[in-house]
Amino acid sequence: MEHKPIQFEVRSFDDVSAADCSPQQTVDGIEYAVMCPACNGRFTVEEVGSIYRKAPFAKQAKPASGVVNVVCECGEEHTGRPPADPFVGCGAAWRIRK
Ligand SMILES: [Zn+2]
Ligand SMILES: [Zn+2]
Numbered sequence: 001m002e003h004k005p006i007q008f009e010v011r012s013f014d015d016v017s018a019a020d021c022s023p024q025q026t027v028d029g030i031e032y033a034v035m036c037p038a039c040n041g042r043f044t045v046e047e048v049g050s051i052y053r054k055a056p057f058a059k060q061a062k063p064a065s066g067v068v069n070v071v072c073e074c075g076e077e078h079t080g081r082p083p084a085d086p087f088v089g090c091g092a093a094w095r096i097r098k
Contacts, residue, residue, distance in 0.1 A: 001040040006090055008080040013037040013094040015067070021096055034070055038092035041074020045096075068096040 014037075021032035029048035035041070047068045072089030081091070 001035070003041050003074065003076055004039045005076065006039050006078065008078040008082075008091045009038075010091040010093070011038070013092055015095045015097040018068075018096050018098045032068065032096055034096070036072040036074055036090060036092050037094060038072065039074055039076070039078065039090040041072060041076055041089060043073050043075065045070055045073075047096075066098045068098075070094055070096060 016034070016037075018032065021034050024031045024033075026046060029046050031044050031046045033042070033044050036043075045068065070093065071087045072092040073087045074089045076088070076090075078090045081088070085091075
């Protein structure tokens with residue numbers, strides 16, 4: 001599927017099953033290949049001890065058991081994205097559920 005250059009917007013999407021994200025065991029965690037439900041951007045997230053490594057501030061948050069929080073990080077520019085936003089993506093958020 002093609003990447004869609006949609007307007008940046010913070011919004012939540014339904015959980016996806018971990019089994020659908022090609023989980024790969026890595027040296028220190030599990031890596032998931034994900035596709036953004038909003039813009040079709042593809043990227044990987046790595047779960048290290050139930051903490052989403054690409055979100056530094058998430059380390060303060062208590063990780064919910066059995067889920068990995070994901071924020072779109074497709075690496076493509078989306079119109080209206082706040083420059084201070086650490087995630088280069090469309091603003092979509094969802095969770096990988098095990
Ligand atoms: Zn995108
Ligand atoms: Zn996206």
